[in-house]
Amino acid sequence: MIDKSQPVLKVEDLQVFYWSKRGPIRAVDGVSFTIKRNERFGFIGESGCGKTTTMMAVLRLIKPPGKIENGRVILDGQDVLKMEKEELRLTRWSKIALVPQGAMNSLNPIMRITDQIEDTIMTHDVGATREQARARILSLLDMVELPERVARMYPHELSGGMKQRACIAMATALEPQLIIADEPTSALDVVVQKAVMQTLIGVQERLGSSLILIGHDMGLTAQVLDRIGVMYAGKLVEVGEVQDIYKRPLHPYTQALIGSLPSLKEKKKGGGIPGLPPFLLNPPAGCVFHPRCQHAMDVCRQKVPVLREHRPNQLAACHLYEESNVPI
Amino acid sequence: MAATTATSTETVEVEPKPQGRISGIIRYWLGNWKLSLGTGMIVVLLGFSVIGSLQTDFKKTRVGSSPFSVPPSAEYPLGTDNVGRDMYALMVHGIHPSLKIGLIAGILGTVIGTVLGLVAGYSGGLVDTVISTFADIVLTIPSLMILVVLASYLRSTTIELTAIIIAVFAWAGPTRLIRSQALSLRERPFVPLAKLSGQGDFEIAIRQILPNLLPYIMAGFVGSVSGAILASVGIQLLGLGPLLTPNLGMVLNSAFTGAALFRGMWWWWGPPAVALIVLFVGLFLISIALDEFANPRLRGEAK
Amino acid sequence: MNLQYLLKRVGLFLLTIWVASTLNFLIPRLSPGDPVGAILGAMQAQGATIANSAEIIEAFRARFGLDEPVYVQYVKYLWSLAHLDLGYSIAHFPSTVTDIISNSIPYTLGLLSVTTVLTFVIGIFAGALLVWQATPRAAKTLITIFLMLAPVPYYLLAMILVFFFSFTLGIFPNSGITSPGRIPGEGFDINYFLDIVYHSILPALSIMIAGIGGWVLGMRGMMVTVLGEDYLTLAEAKGLKNRRIFLRYALRNAMLPQFTALAITLGYVVSGSVIVELLFSFPGMGYQLFRAISSNDFPVIQGITFFLVLSIATAILGIDLIYPLLDPRITYNRK
Ligand SMILES: Nc1ncnc2c1ncn2[C@@H]1O[C@H](COP(=O)(O)OP(=O)(O)O)[C@@H](O)[C@H]1O
Ligand code: SF4
Ligand SMILES: [Mg+2]
Numbered sequence: 001m002i003d004k005s006q007p008v009l010k011v012e013d014l015q016v017f018y019w020s021k022r023g024p025i026r027a028v029d030g031v032s033f034t035i036k037r038n039e040r041f042g043f044i045g046e047s048g049c050g051k052t053t054t055m056m057a058v059l060r061l062i063k064p065p066g067k068i069e070n071g072r073v074i075l076d077g078q079d080v081l082k083m084e085k086e087e088l089r090l091t092r093w094s095k096i097a098l099v100p101q102g103a104m105n106s107l108n109p110i111m112r113i114t115d116q117i118e119d120t121i122m123t124h125d126v127g128a129t130r131e132q133a134r135a136r137i138l139s140l141l142d143m144v145e146l147p148e149r150v151a152r153m154y155p156h157e158l159s160g161g162m163k164q165r166a167c168i169a170m171a172t173a174l175e176p177q178l179i180i181a182d183e184p185t186s187a188l189d190v191v192v193q194k195a196v197m198q199t200l201i202g203v204q205e206r207l208g209s210s211l212i213l214i215g216h217d218m219g220l221t222a223q224v225l226d227r228i229g230v231m232y233a234g235k236l237v238e239v240g241e242v243q244d245i246y247k248r249p250l251h252p253y254t255q256a257l258i259g260s261l262p263s264l265k266e267k268k269k270g271g272g273i274p275g276l277p278p279f280l281l282n283p284p285a286g287c288v289f290h291p292r293c294q295h296a297m298d299v300c301r302q303k304v305p306v307l308r309e310h311r312p313n314q315l316a317a318c319h320l321y322e323e324s325n326v327p328i
Numbered sequence: 329m330a331a332t333t334a335t336s337t338e339t340v341e342v343e344p345k346p347q348g349r350i351s352g353i354i355r356y357w358l359g360n361w362k363l364s365l366g367t368g369m370i371v372v373l374l375g376f377s378v379i380g381s382l383q384t385d386f387k388k389t390r391v392g393s394s395p396f397s398v399p400p401s402a403e404y405p406l407g408t409d410n411v412g413r414d415m416y417a418l419m420v421h422g423i424h425p426s427l428k429i430g431l432i433a434g435i436l437g438t439v440i441g442t443v444l445g446l447v448a449g450y451s452g453g454l455v456d457t458v459i460s461t462f463a464d465i466v467l468t469i470p471s472l473m474i475l476v477v478l479a480s481y482l483r484s485t486t487i488e489l490t491a492i493i494i495a496v497f498a499w500a501g502p503t504r505l506i507r508s509q510a511l512s513l514r515e516r517p518f519v520p521l522a523k524l525s526g527q528g529d530f531e532i533a534i535r536q537i538l539p540n541l542l543p544y545i546m547a548g549f550v551g552s553v554s555g556a557i558l559a560s561v562g563i564q565l566l567g568l569g570p571l572l573t574p575n576l577g578m579v580l581n582s583a584f585t586g587a588a589l590f591r592g593m594w595w596w597w598g599p600p601a602v603a604l605i606v607l608f609v610g611l612f613l614i615s616i617a618l619d620e621f622a623n624p625r626l627r628g629e630a631k
Numbered sequence: 632m633n634l635q636y637l638l639k640r641v642g643l644f645l646l647t648i649w650v651a652s653t654l655n656f657l658i659p660r661l662s663p664g665d666p667v668g669a670i671l672g673a674m675q676a677q678g679a680t681i682a683n684s685a686e687i688i689e690a691f692r693a694r695f696g697l698d699e700p701v702y703v704q705y706v707k708y709l710w711s712l713a714h715l716d717l718g719y720s721i722a723h724f725p726s727t728v729t730d731i732i733s734n735s736i737p738y739t740l741g742l743l744s745v746t747t748v749l750t751f752v753i754g755i756f757a758g759a760l761l762v763w764q765a766t767p768r769a770a771k772t773l774i775t776i777f778l779m780l781a782p783v784p785y786y787l788l789a790m791i792l793v794f795f796f797s798f799t800l801g802i803f804p805n806s807g808i809t810s811p812g813r814i815p816g817e818g819f820d821i822n823y824f825l826d827i828v829y830h831s832i833l834p835a836l837s838i839m840i841a842g843i844g845g846w847v848l849g850m851r852g853m854m855v856t857v858l859g860e861d862y863l864t865l866a867e868a869k870g871l872k873n874r875r876i877f878l879r880y881a882l883r884n885a886m887l888p889q890f891t892a893l894a895i896t897l898g899y900v901v902s903g904s905v906i907v908e909l910l911f912s913f914p915g916m917g918y919q920l921f922r923a924i925s926s927n928d929f930p931v932i933q934g935i936t937f938f939l940v941l942s943i944a945t946a947i948l949g950i951d952l953i954y955p956l957l958d959p960r961i962t963y964n965r966k
Contacts, residue, residue, distance in 0.1 A: 092867075468940075590805065
């Protein structure tokens with residue numbers, strides 16, 4: 001049974017490269033984090049910074065030319081990267097489920113929704129008969145506020161929001177301990193975004209599972225999260241509780257991200273962050289952020305900063321806070 | 329878009345340059361084994377035929393010019409057939425006419441197909457419906473069937489006439505291919521861009537869309553050439569078409585009617601069969617390489 | 632399946648038949664001289680002694696109705712076609728063309744339907760396996776060999792097969808449909824049937840071996856695309872078994888466009904097998920067509936070509952009508 005004393009997911013020093021002709025693209029480069037039971041954790045960072053790759057590595061779904069170079073992924077006490085094939089297959093979805101980034105294209109276009117959920121339930125041999133599985137699917141659809149008839153429908157007959165809900169229903173089919181939702185609302189319009197997000201949170205609370213929520217900006221998702229991890233150029237640069245990250249961000253990149261949030265009061269767009277994220281084929285030496293950082297020092301160009309706790313429960317990878325370079 | 333969502337790895341769609349395309353194609357040609365091998369096979373075959381035919385008396389392709397049914401020897405490198413024709417002479421004088429049928433029909437079919445496909449794909453509406461319906465019908469009716477009926481009324485045709493008759497049915501494939509590509513190119517950003525800069529429809533079709541279709545046009549051309557040769561050999565095996573001038577279909581037909589297979593005269597049916605296989609495989613290699621060029625997702629699979 | 636789709640498909644079917652029959656009407660009339668004259672001239676040129684020539688001329692004058700205006704001829708022609716009345720054979724007068732066709736249909740239909748379906752199914756699987764990661768190397772090599780055979784025409788492969796298996800090894804017969812002198816027994820004679828199958832093996836193999844590569848090629852391309860789709864990644868994330876992912880998620884999706892391709896290539900298949908029949912003296916329609924050409928039997932030539940077009944169009948209509956059952960997205964906009 002579930003051992004509540006240990007974290008649901010512990011990732012250590014994860015490294016994933018995509019091998020191009022000109023060398024490795026360092027999509028994820030030494031990322032470590034822990035997801036606690038019941039927690040809602042958000043990953044945030046510009047698109048292309050390695051969020052999806054990190055999550056796919058957790059599921060061990062990296063395909064060539066990508067390769068997991070290093071690291072440990074401890075899911076519910078077991079290392080996913082060391083599992084046998086069959087063990088891995090059975091672990092997927094029963095312990096960890098995914099609401100994928102491209103939910104629009106993640107449903108098999110020629111299978112009815114019910115069949116796509118049913119085969120998932122049946123293949124994991126949870127002792128359910130087909131009838132029980134079908135009944136369960138109807139209650140799942142109900143839980144994500146989809147009418148019963150959706151079960152008999154094909155993906156192309158559903159709107160974007162409905163597809164997304166169907167994906168959420170599918171993710172919860174086996175009551176996993178951890179659900180990863182990769183930009184679950186980014187392709188939807190704003191009104192639908194809010195409703196889908198509420199459904200997702202509601203379902204997660206009902207199951208009592210943990211949730212990793214990925215987003216490319218600080219928008220919508222923030223209010224519902226417990227903790228946030230900020231990624232930049234394949235590295236985790238800051239981790240902390242939501243209020244801390246918002247009110248007192250440590251890392252200059254986080255500060256810039258928050259500064260670039262559109263402010264409702266001033267009714268104008270944030271300025272954005274000057275410059276572009278680095279090309280991950282040969283990232284800058286030292287701190288990857290230094291070419292865009294206002295506070296860059298000599299040490300930043302030479303030494304890679306380490307993710308360390310600089311305030312209670314708030315970690316950052318930045319030389320500014322090492323040896324009290326700057327008062328906090 | 330705010331800088332926060334831009335990625336350094338996103339490719340920005342640039343207006344493709346025709347010149348860049350052509351030199352790109354040439355570079356690709358030399359570096360791709362399928363293209364080099366395919367072209368090489370065709371060139372060797374054609375070279376064998378052209379050089380050989382310059383040195384070999386055409387009279388040796390006539391009935392009774394040599395002893396009957398002798399196996400290959402120093403004097404008759406590929407032997408002779410059952411009516412005393414020198415097989416080597418038949419081959420060297422017969423390969424290039426077969427290619428000629430393919431080239432004439434292929435060029436006609438591709439030109440007509442490209443024009444119709446561009447018009448259909450770019451203008452849409454009723455014009456498109458009429459053209460593509462007609463192309464569909466022509467594709468449904470096997471050209472060999474119509475050719476058989478036509479050729480049975482027009483006995484003893486020439487190489488050129490056969491090629492033209494075949495071309496009547498060779499346009500439908502390229503039309504469909506070019507149409508669907510023109511349709512998708514029309515949606516690409518550089519078309520509205522060109523419109524904004526004041527280019528007319530015709531100019532856009534010629535200057536923007538056509539260069540981008542080049543790989544498809546070439547693939548369609550290669551397909552038509554090989555289809556035309558296939559059709560010509562087919563009607564000749566049925567006893568129709570140009571059976572008087574030497575060409576591969578005619579040699580194969582005489583080997584077949586002369587029961588070369590069962591008389592053990594492998595030198596009779598073997599050479600035209602090998603030449604045709606080299607020809608078809610060569611054209612096939614070129615056409616899949618062109619497909620892969622136009623469609624990069626196919627590259628690097630299953631060597 | 633919506634009505635518009637249905638109407639479109641049936642419309643295309645009728646249009647195809649109409650175009651083919653109109654071509655059949657026009658070609659004799661566009662050729663130099665009058666059609667009956669051309670036919671009889673050809674007969675004379677052959678030096679054939681024609682026993683009942685007066686009767687034949689009468690029958691053909693009546694059929695072509697040459698004294699009537701062209702449009703009347705045309706309407707009469709279409710009318711008789713609609714009744715599957717294809718006229719008389721010259722070489723075997725007073726046999727009708729329909730008689731000759733109906734005697735050879737079973738062989739052609741049997742050979743073609745079995746080989747086409749087998750080729751399609753094998754090609755689809757082979758093409759999908761070629762791209763699938765878990766396929767053993769040996770299987771991939773074998774499939775690649777078939778891929779290389781894709782451009783080789785059926786008849787050349789038939790020659791090579793006959794050379795090895797019939798002429799050199801003597802394992803298979805090289806022509807005919809039964810052993811010489813063999814007559815069917817009472818009722819269903821299983822040995823007679825097996826003899827037919829035995830004689831059909833080489834022709835069938837020629838069509839199949841040369842045909843599989845084409846499907847492998849098409850399937851390979853589509854499979855590469857499908858394997859990159861998000862729903863395949865999700866299928867793996869769901870912990871489905873490899874086999875199910877391959878069959879239900881990858882193969883099923885990748886094979887859909889191949890059905891449209893099947894409709895398009897049927898003409899090629901039929902043309903190719905016509906010549907294979909002729910090489911093997913296999914008494915189907917291809918062989919009859921060859922005999923008709925050799926004896927200048929124009930009505931039979933036209934009748935057989937028309938009938939083959941009709942069969943192809945019917946098969947395509949069938950495929951088009953089945954397709955929406957396989958692909959739920961179809962309200963049909965052909966690309
Ligand atoms: N299949 C791939 N081949 C090569 N590079 C890839 C591939 N997938 C992702 N990348 C690269 O890895 C980096 C991280 O991508 P991704 O994980 O998708 O980022 P995010 O989800 O944060 O937008 C990007 O720079 C991207 O270019
Ligand atoms: S380490 Fe240096 S360059 Fe990097 S964020 Fe901190 S201050 Fe800026
Ligand atoms: Mg992503």
